[in-house]
Amino acid sequence: MSRINGFLGRRELLKLVGAGITATIFSESLWSEQQSAIANINSANPNPINFDQALQNLLDGNQRFIHKKRKSPHQSLEHLRLVAKAQYPFAAILGCADSRVPTEIIFDQGLGDLFVVRVAGNVASDMAIGSLEYSTAVLGTQLIVVLGHRRCGAVAEAIKNELLPGRIGYIVENIKPAIANINSLTGDVTENAVIANIKYQAAKLQQSSTILARSLHEGKLKIVSAYYNLDTGKIDILV
Numbered sequence: 001m002s003r004i005n006g007f008l009g010r011r012e013l014l015k016l017v018g019a020g021i022t023a024t025i026f027s028e029s030l031w032s033e034q035q036s037a038i039a040n041i042n043s044a045n046p047n048p049i050n051f052d053q054a055l056q057n058l059l060d061g062n063q064r065f066i067h068k069k070r071k072s073p074h075q076s077l078e079h080l081r082l083v084a085k086a087q088y089p090f091a092a093i094l095g096c097a098d099s100r101v102p103t104e105i106i107f108d109q110g111l112g113d114l115f116v117v118r119v120a121g122n123v124a125s126d127m128a129i130g131s132l133e134y135s136t137a138v139l140g141t142q143l144i145v146v147l148g149h150r151r152c153g154a155v156a157e158a159i160k161n162e163l164l165p166g167r168i169g170y171i172v173e174n175i176k177p178a179i180a181n182i183n184s185l186t187g188d189v190t191e192n193a194v195i196a197n198i199k200y201q202a203a204k205l206q207q208s209s210t211i212l213a214r215s216l217h218e219g220k221l222k223i224v225s226a227y228y229n230l231d232t233g234k235i236d237i238l239v
Helices: 010-039 051-066 077-083 126-137 153-160 168-173 189-208 210-217
Strands: 091-095 114-118 143-149 222-228 235-238
Touching: 051 091, 051 143, 051 222, 051 235, 091 126, 114 126, 126 143, 126 189, 126 210, 143 189, 153 168, 153 189, 189 210, 189 222, 189 235, 210 222
Parallel strands: 091 114, 091 143, 143 222
Antiparallel strands: 222 235
């Protein structure tokens, strides 16, 4: 690329302008195609469970879990073979990867019941959002639960605000915006931060996804924030 006294020549400038216009047109075209694709998505689920019933199913299962009355449904080899053909989960969960929060166990559910995305800090990353879009748009799931838990290590690291090795820092950086104002709250700082992060990630789902926002607007989806107590096993819905 030729420069005269540090400045671009006229020909090079026109090339850059042309490239910029082309990129803009391509971007607008891609956006239009995405909107068209969203409108044409049809769920494969012939009988989706309403989000209110789905939530009740989860809460009932959690009650069985904490009262040691688990039914352990849909865990037989016969059911395994049934869902091997197709899956129609009645709820999707964005949960933390913490080993003490095994989703199907604490909700007392089985094979094919839940579409689970787990990542440290229950962070709504691009990959997590894409997975949840699939569960909603393709599999017909009408409920997404963002499930955080007491004494979350990822949230505790975000509070410390220290340099972390490898890619652990990527997770923490996605939690920091959620806890920016927790010092103004009364009570335990870590627990306030955990709750703030759950609500932040739930809000991020609809703010960052055209598919989820559309489903919410059409009354086909509900996003719920929930808190798991490591000491009792109880799950509470946050409002």
